[in-house]
Amino acid sequence: MIKVLSVFGTRPEAIKMCPLVKELEKEEKIKSVVCVTGQHREMLDSVLNIFGVKPDYDLSIMKENQTLFDVTISILDKIKQVLIKEKPDLVLVHGDTSTAFVTALSCFYERIPVAHVEAGLRTYDIYSPYPEEFNRQAITLISTLNFAPTEVAKSQLLKEGRKNIYVTGNTSIDALKYTVDSDYSSDITEWVQDSKLIVLTAHRRENIGTPMENMFKAIKSITEEFLDVKVVYPIHMNPKVRDIAKRILGDNPNVRIIEPLDVSDFHNLLNKSYIILTDSGGIQEEAPSLGKPVLVMRDTTERPEGVQAGTLKLVGTEFENIYNSFKQLLTDKIEYNRMSSTANPYGDGTASKQIVNAILDYFEGEKNYEN
Known part of the structure; x- marks a missing residue:
């Protein structure tokens, strides 16, 4: 059984990670564990409720007028115990938030493999967007698996010498299948x-x-x-x-x-x-x-x-x-x-399934896991 820990903490991350969590839960060869940092609070909780995702851990780091220093220190302090207790085979982080960066850094300290969802996005201007461009480049240095949304993202990862790159599309497209109603009114x-x-x-x-x-x-x-x-x-x-x-x-x-x-x-x-x-x-x-x-x-x-x-x-x-x-x-x-009328270059709504399949393929090539 492959234990996969998904860590996210903001509303945008939750929107993109919840469809993936639901797909992980369907796979009998995977034990899915969810940790939220609470970098956002009310906005995060709302997304979790809509997708029916119940975190196993909630670090509840958010405080009034929090700074990047506060977020970084709080996550570093609290995520360590989750990693030590769960001993995951793989930790999934998403995108470019401080939650994703600090979690990846913590995994590096504990020598736990990291998989980066939405990997390879770049502006190559470290202050635009800030601090996200730094975060995403730093996560790439740590990641074992890289799930790129597009061929352009893949090419940028290849240029940086990365391996284990899978082009999957973006999980944000998956989320639309759960939320959009043609008869919606308000x-x-x-x-x-x-x-x-x-x-x-x-x-x-x-x-x-x-x-x-x-x-x-x-x-x-x-x-x-x-x-x-x-x-x-x-x-x-x-x-x-x-x-x-x-x-x-x-x-x-x-x-x-x-x-x-x-x-x-x-x-x-x-x-x-x-x-x-x-x-x-x-x-x-x-x-x-x-x-x-x-x-x-x-x-x-x-x-x-x-x-x-x-x-x-x-x-x-x-x-x-x-x-x-x-x-x-x-x-x-x-x-x-x-x-x-332009076709969407970010995928067809099957990114989550493709990511789960890639995780299975990777571990089947690395180790013999028993159910």
Whole structure:
């Protein structure tokens, strides 16, 4: 029996890891153990409930105004006992969060193999996104197995001399099968009615300040010019983000700033949208499966496949670029149709199954495990 410990702690990680946990639970040759760090709290718990995943361990590290120092120290202090007690054959971490990095580091100290889900994403600018680009590169140095979402990610891992690389697609696409309902309705969809629904997400640390002010000012200008545009912004918990949003968008009748949605409501909101504006990573993968054009309000992206395919457009954080790109999608039907009809480069919704099969193949080649 192969003991696989899955560790995650934030809402985005949970959305992408829960479908994989459910797939691990189906495999009789695998003993699945789940540990959450609680790097996010309420947002994490909501995702766990929707997917029906019950953690075996909850480190509950979150505290008010926590810093990267706090997160790192807390996880290092608490994860050690889980690793010592469980003695897993493999630890799964996801992406580029501090939870993933610190868990991988802890496994390195204990000489436990690490498998990296969503491996190989790169901007090669260590401060963009921050601290995620450092985290993902550091995890790669530690990982034994690398589950790359695309051939581009694989090529970057090969360039860095990595082995045991499996191209699986992205588990975020798997999650949509659990959450999207074609008959979905809510008070938000009723509020929008015949208007164009724009979903906005913005929270990145490196964008707080002038870049985020530029984003919100561009959105404000568009809503004043196009009265049939309504923007819904499920706002991040960060108080600095909230202050900027309230100051620039708070009195706008065509903008609704709402509390974070659970994953089911959020995915269905994306599915009902006309355009998505974001500085997030995961949405860049999900939106192509839903046929939604995405304006990425960042200067770099570690997901170039979507830009190359044409479903994503990197618009930076300057007011004019965001405004002009937003306006073009509202007025140029040819460009809108081109972006919304592009095939998703991030997989077909079978990533979790492919990862489980790869784990089995790896261990069957390494050791003879008894059930």
